[in-house]
Amino acid sequence: MRNQDRIKAVLTLSPSIILIGLFVYGFIGNTFWISLTDWGGVAALAVNPVKNYAGFTNYIDLFTGFLGGGFRQDLVNAVYYSVMLLAGAIGVGMFLAVMLDSKPKGEAFFRTVFLYPMSLSFIVSGTIWRWMLSPQGGVNILPEYAGLQPFTFRWLSSTGSILEFNWQNLLEIAIYLVSAVLLIIGLRLFAKTPRQSLLWLIPGIALGLFAWLGGEMLPKALFMEETHGFNKATFGIILATIWQYSGYTMALYLAGFTGISQDLRDAAMLDGATTASYYRHIALPMVKPITISAVIILSHISLKMFDLIFAMTGPDNGQTGHPALNMYLTTFRANDFARGAAIAIILFLIAGTFIIPYLVSSYRQRRGKP
Template structure:
């Protein structure tokens, strides 16, 4: 242990941030958990709304509305993650060997990242508007113009259980460029000698990707998956703008939390919902953070 005299100034420099993060992250999480365990009654009819304790959790987890929202979240997350990873990797593969005007392609693919979900959502609400045939606007109208009438869809408001897949389209549009940038940097970090060696051994281009390049990108792929996964769990703005906060069809836990808090004036249920969401995200993120932190210390 070094002498306190050496490290103390460093500690003091971080102290304000420690207090702020402690208060605004950890203390507020604790308060939210506390709210989620409270009993509440309707103040007009005196009927019990939330029985209190863990019953609040079993009540929400057992409700059909919440299970519907979780199902939607699952569909959204799977389609979003697969779509974004595939698109991002494809773009990176197309660009990685260096093509003319690479910078232009990269900038275009990445530009949606700079736009807010709200701004993107407003355009995509128009693009994904459900009307078909004569009154169709957005993509449906474009399909009619291209004589591809069969492709028309009511998108996220179609009766299918998997209609949330359509909500993933704008999200894929926004984030594929990010995944491309990560993979592109990864490809460029692999020395050319390795490809050269494989080529001399007679490996085909596909084999080089499959056995030499892709395995070395797996740490990047893992980071990307975790970032995308946690973004998907938290996705709110896009759905709020495209479907509206009170849409049952497109409900996910985050929009449902808004409805619970404001439309139903039920902060306890909203707090339960938010706590479960935090737990889901933590299950994904904490192991990642802990292993990253360990591997760093051992270096």
């Protein structure tokens, strides 16, 4: 009987296992294999294209090659885009959720209003926002209604950038980042277990000093100077994405807040908490799993963003590029399949660094482990 059950289970599951294995994991593997070849160029679309093993040439080219500057700026854009989308959508969503959590009149109406943008296609919202952010219309002429001078900021076509850094110093910057992470963890541990925190603080300080004193001696990522930064033209796109997704984070937080028992709020009020300190000390720490989910979901959305950028600034805008867009153009317009596959794998790995820890922790929680 048990054996029979097992056979039935295997038979039931095998179609999906085979299909997922083939079409998801098989194709990831195939993409990785292609990224290690030189498939591309004029004969790329031949019936039996030539694919020679080329090792990690494509990856090395993307990060340190003479012609990879566009991709590198796209990658930097993606990082700034993710960070600002996370901060914006979580911040605005949390604020709206806190407002609606106090059950104002028309709460259900506002909830729908705030959540509604999420139901729009990116192409639709992208088109609307392109109009709203046009240089001589939309948002920019709003002050004129109050008799003031119009804004002159070119939301989608500015050319300047801020927070610039030299790509040559990539290794040095990476070491500084690792050092900062170690120091932050060490300082957070310091209050609880001072001895253990030293295990984090000492390497952190050492790495920081090393990068500071010996940064000049570190190998350069490029042979020439190449500055990248936060392109001001991406600001409009970030704004549109925040608009579209803050309702979603609001819904996540609101569900979390509603799940907190009224008694806890009452207890906090009697304990002397103000509304602000209630959210700071009680409600937000209790909905931490929601914050983590929101970070994961938003970061992978920002990493694969394509259609909104396509609709707002077009595929060929060098200022507002994004690796996902770059991957499409490299693969299907330039027919450089191997390099496109390499970009895809890089995006896949970055997304993995966000999602895998989340999956591991939620799997552990389900198994009842701490």
